[in-house]
Amino acid sequence: MTKSYLEKHLNQVLEAGNKIFVPYIMAGDGGLDQLNEQIDFLREAGASAIEVGIPFSDPVADGDTIQQAGIRALREHVSLTAVLETLNQNKDREIPILLMTYMNPVVQYGVKAFARALTEANVSGVIVPDVPMEEEAVITDALKEEELAFIRLVALTSPKARREALKQRAEGFLYAVTVTGTTGERAVHKDEVQAFLTELKEGAPVPVLAGFGVSTPDQVKKLSQFGDGVIVGSRIVKAFHENDRPVIKTLIAAAFNS
């Protein structure tokens, strides 16, 4: 499914008066045979789209929870190739899928082959946390060819001119990183986050989603208020690992009518 499918799908969520909720899961944490079932569960629970994480040996943007999940997945020999094969088995899933991967596995897979494989597996786009604007041509040409979305991250530390440039290039949605740090649960967000999200939303061609450090229903409601929704990673990963699915349902429900 292409970028336009993702954008259309997200807009439908907003048009229905709800906020967008994108959960992140680590592919293969608990075994790759869980992946398609987890996707179905999240769709039924009301997720708007799903970020599927590819485990990597050196995940510098991630905090402890996702690091540990990655280590568990790597112990199960989960690879980008294996994840794409698994996704291929459930192509009619009726929810947009995004891959979140560090650049190195993509380099090994081959950038062009990667883009073609994404289309084949009915994936809508990718998030690559270690590829900033300056280096994005290394992957965006191949993605464009397949009409796949390259989701860009904007940080609290990004100066205004950079935020504008990222906004202009945005595809799918804009990933607003709401903490100055790695992924993982946080008790509070800085006061400036509200202004940050409000500023990004103004004139943004795509929805603005808050991610990093979002882990409670309250945070989901609060951060959705200023943007168009949230991305929740570590808390979802932890809940799947502990087989505590009600937590996931409660988190997703917080995005409805909030």
Added chain:
Amino acid sequence: MTNYQQPNEHGHYGSFGGRYVPETLMPAVLELEKAYLEAKNDPAFTEAFDYYLKDYVGRETPLYFAERLTEKLGGPKIYLKREDLNHTGAHKINNALGQALLTKRMGKHKVVAETGAGQHGVATATACALLGLECVVFMGEEDIKRQKLNVFRMELLGAKVEPVTSGSCTLKDAVNEALRYWVSHVEDTHYIIGSVVGPHPFPMIVRDFQRMIGDETKQQYFDKTNSLPDALIACIGGGSNAMGMFYPFVDDASVQMYGVEAGGDGVATGKHAATLSTGTVGVLHGTMTYLLQDDAGQITEAHSISAGLDYPGIGPEHSHLKDTERVTYVSATDDEALEGLKLLSETEGIIPALESAHAIGYLPKLVKKFSKDQSIIVCLSGRGDKDVETVKAVLGGKVND
């Protein structure tokens, strides 16, 4: 030959290098580049750097003709660039000091660093003590066990040593943690990376802060002989001492250059750190370069008797110099390095660091390619005091067996 001009404005060395970092760090990386380029052209900065290098570090270091080593090897004249004589015992202090001065210039007052064997950590802690900066050093738990004395040194110097328990608990993981710490404290903290690795502008800055090794060598050799040396040789982990030595000679086509990687148990065994000899291209720690990795793009562990060479990546400029064939990259095994250490100790009364011993250990092979009227300069990057325990454990105290 046209003048060598690397990196380009994007921090690329041919198809290598770049800035593969999270967006949160991009502004800091751009700020650092701007601050560095300004500092480089500011006489006040270069004067301050030169002052400390001379009066504090003890530069310039000698270029020493190793007569007995030359005799023993029976080939070209061997010279040693004595970086082991620097304050703190290795070339690492050059870069640590330069970057600590840069930290102050940027108005930051905290420093984070990674360390493997502890040499860069000690150098950074030293520079921070000298300039009154707060210092946190990430070090793998395995390395902490192996290098207890260096941990204590850093603590004496006022640094906080943070054990790293993720991954293989060695240098690679210490870099990951230092990068994560930097992402979370980027507003008031500078990351003093220890080698010519990481995102642009680090490989350029570290090279420039180490290039006095090659600049001095060139002048000193010329003063002695009115000519250029025939070859240079240096050990390579991330590659900072080699880059500092090679860079001023890149345009001198007659000077052959050899980088010696850590061959561990032997390149064929898979237990080594010979990134350029056996690796494939990928992205790690912010840069596109040769890496030790599996088919799926997972970084594999490096192995070497020398903790300072135990890194699965390599500076991107070395990758470029490999592909353009300007530098020849080879490897020396643990055993060859130990032989090198013994050889230099016995012939010259200099116990080299295990890192530098790899360059010495390759000499018996290299000298065969040169005649007696030619000369080879070895970058003796550090002294071996820190390694005596490791060496004793391996040789079992029976050095002459």
